[in-house]
Amino acid sequence: MSHAQRLLSRRVYLALAGLTVLTLFILACGDDATPTPTQGPAATSTPTPTVTAERVPVSPRLRIAIATPAEQFTMAHPQSQTSQSVIPIYDHLVGRQFQTNVEQPELATSWSVSPSGRTWTFNLRDDVPFYRNAKPTDKMFGAQDVVLTFGLLTGNLSDLTRSPGTWAGRLGTDESAWIIENPSRLRIELPKINLDIPFLVSDEWETGMASKVWWDAVGGEEGYMDDPIGNGPWSFLDLELNVRALHERVENHWRKTPQFHEIELLFVKEAGTRLAMLITGEAAIVNIPRDLRGQAQDAGMVTAKSTLPGSHTHLRIPFYQPENFCPGGVPPQGGRECGPTPGYDPDDPMRNVKVRLALNYAINREELNNAFFVGEGFPEVDYFPPWREDFLDEWAPYPGPDGKTGAAGGWPYPYDPVQAKQFLVEAGFPNGFETEIWYAISSRTVPEQPDIVVAISGYWAEIGIETKLVPFDGSLTRRARGADVSNWSFFAAPSLDPICVAPSFWWREGGVGYREWTEISDFKHACDATADPAERIRLAQDFGTWWLENAISVPLLWIFNEGTINPNVVAEYKVNMLHMGPIRYHEYTVPVFK
Numbered sequence: 001m002s003h004a005q006r007l008l009s010r011r012v013y014l015a016l017a018g019l020t021v022l023t024l025f026i027l028a029c030g031d032d033a034t035p036t037p038t039q040g041p042a043a044t045s046t047p048t049p050t051v052t053a054e055r056v057p058v059s060p061r062l063r064i065a066i067a068t069p070a071e072q073f074t075m076a077h078p079q080s081q082t083s084q085s086v087i088p089i090y091d092h093l094v095g096r097q098f099q100t101n102v103e104q105p106e107l108a109t110s111w112s113v114s115p116s117g118r119t120w121t122f123n124l125r126d127d128v129p130f131y132r133n134a135k136p137t138d139k140m141f142g143a144q145d146v147v148l149t150f151g152l153l154t155g156n157l158s159d160l161t162r163s164p165g166t167w168a169g170r171l172g173t174d175e176s177a178w179i180i181e182n183p184s185r186l187r188i189e190l191p192k193i194n195l196d197i198p199f200l201v202s203d204e205w206e207t208g209m210a211s212k213v214w215w216d217a218v219g220g221e222e223g224y225m226d227d228p229i230g231n232g233p234w235s236f237l238d239l240e241l242n243v244r245a246l247h248e249r250v251e252n253h254w255r256k257t258p259q260f261h262e263i264e265l266l267f268v269k270e271a272g273t274r275l276a277m278l279i280t281g282e283a284a285i286v287n288i289p290r291d292l293r294g295q296a297q298d299a300g301m302v303t304a305k306s307t308l309p310g311s312h313t314h315l316r317i318p319f320y321q322p323e324n325f326c327p328g329g330v331p332p333q334g335g336r337e338c339g340p341t342p343g344y345d346p347d348d349p350m351r352n353v354k355v356r357l358a359l360n361y362a363i364n365r366e367e368l369n370n371a372f373f374v375g376e377g378f379p380e381v382d383y384f385p386p387w388r389e390d391f392l393d394e395w396a397p398y399p400g401p402d403g404k405t406g407a408a409g410g411w412p413y414p415y416d417p418v419q420a421k422q423f424l425v426e427a428g429f430p431n432g433f434e435t436e437i438w439y440a441i442s443s444r445t446v447p448e449q450p451d452i453v454v455a456i457s458g459y460w461a462e463i464g465i466e467t468k469l470v471p472f473d474g475s476l477t478r479r480a481r482g483a484d485v486s487n488w489s490f491f492a493a494p495s496l497d498p499i500c501v502a503p504s505f506w507w508r509e510g511g512v513g514y515r516e517w518t519e520i521s522d523f524k525h526a527c528d529a530t531a532d533p534a535e536r537i538r539l540a541q542d543f544g545t546w547w548l549e550n551a552i553s554v555p556l557l558w559i560f561n562e563g564t565i566n567p568n569v570v571a572e573y574k575v576n577m578l579h580m581g582p583i584r585y586h587e588y589t590v591p592v593f594k
Helices: 003-023 081-086 143-153 164-171 212-217 219-224 271-280 289-296 353-361 365-372 417-427 449-462 474-481 516-525 533-549
Strands: 061-066 093-095 103-105 106-114 119-124 129-132 135-140 179-183 185-189 234-240 243-249 262-267 302-305 311-316 435-441 466-472 486-493 551-557 564-567 570-572
Touching: 061 271, 103 106, 106 164, 106 289, 119 143, 119 289, 135 212, 143 179, 143 185, 143 212, 212 219, 271 289, 289 365, 289 564, 353 417, 353 551, 365 449, 365 551, 435 449, 435 474, 449 466, 449 486, 516 533
Parallel strands: 061 262, 435 466, 435 486
Antiparallel strands: 093 103, 106 119, 119 185, 129 135, 179 185, 234 243, 243 262, 302 564, 311 486, 311 551
């Protein structure tokens, strides 16, 4: 029996045991009482007008149990996509079609970029109010709200901003470059070329629009977080840290009125507990590992998944320069202080390309796919979806499922433990070495994560690498930026970032650079220096080839995002392709009606 199969058997047994115990204690939640419409009198010679009553969901409140988010802020943009996804009260300049992920107008009706690639113009709607207590206010969306939001993202107005250096690099920090031509038209003069601005201001990012008038009325950030308002289809009711977020629907919303009356996001770490909540009726949608899907289906539940794979699972291998990035003796905005990097180790075995190739050749990805993703994962080349025009077939020459190669479904590295051992010998580590894998204790995107890293440690043990597994409760990307350890990797599953956006998480000039490679910064600079789409594709292909040849990461699988639903409560849920779990776009979720 393989590492993955042994782990799978143990995991299902534990989940069943947890479900049995938990079910004894969970109280079923009753539906909210709703009066039955009064029947009209019998027909007479004088017709009586017919009153059509609104259909009422069998459960007016949609309850969704998800892994506990690492960050929980009512204002999303000072922190991250994580907060925004559980506070769906904000709308964005650019929307995404909830099933295909295609960009579409939202608060902006149209946008354009100058031939230079540095000047963007957004035409804005002038008929969208901000909502409070599920009612429209007299505060209407306009260009001043975009300027406020940009100030939050770049750190001009908030000390809580997660990545001010990254956003400053994209938008600049000079408010005079965000030009309000009139209340419904904004021009942005960027500090450098950026053709991905519509993606960055779309609802995949923490760029939900806040109200400048309300910000001023409540005294700024603290007041806004206590009483947040937005343009979205849900209106904030309550946030209990590590317990739940609760919102009510906005009636007659400008874009889409939800059919559920309320949405409650329940924060639950244990997958077995989430499954039990689904089966007993305490939740109507949950995210659970695929190996628990069968138990859910046996109980009459249904699993829905995204139309295309939306998240690429991989191990990132961070290592560091001797000194923090500090040009001219001044750290970039959001960067670490000048001085030695605590995680720097010149003898880190991960610095050797042969070691990184060994890590990749040691892993049986097809076995992982079958054990943890019921064979539904797709072979992966990191950051390059196979349907994107910059993908090269030569990157995936090893036959994947059904014997396919290239974009049709090939692996970038083969499963070859013998060659993996030889790589270690050539790297000077014939007896292997010790390392660490850090992983999220609870994940909304990949709930199988803790078990996958156990399986990976088993593969690595076969070639002489002993692995310590380190569970972590929080943002691993942020942990890596300020790490004081070396010789480690961590599990990540980002979403569909354009290739010229993805390196912004690595390059040193953004203030968060924990990658040593100058090639990453060189590529990012080159992306920022051209407005020619064909040249961007060429640069991306060169970058992808370098990345694979040097085994910069350990790619695993593209996976479909999914949610498991109770069909007695939810008639239809179409999963989006973003990497945030089953918590987005529920204004489109269809209830079962009484």
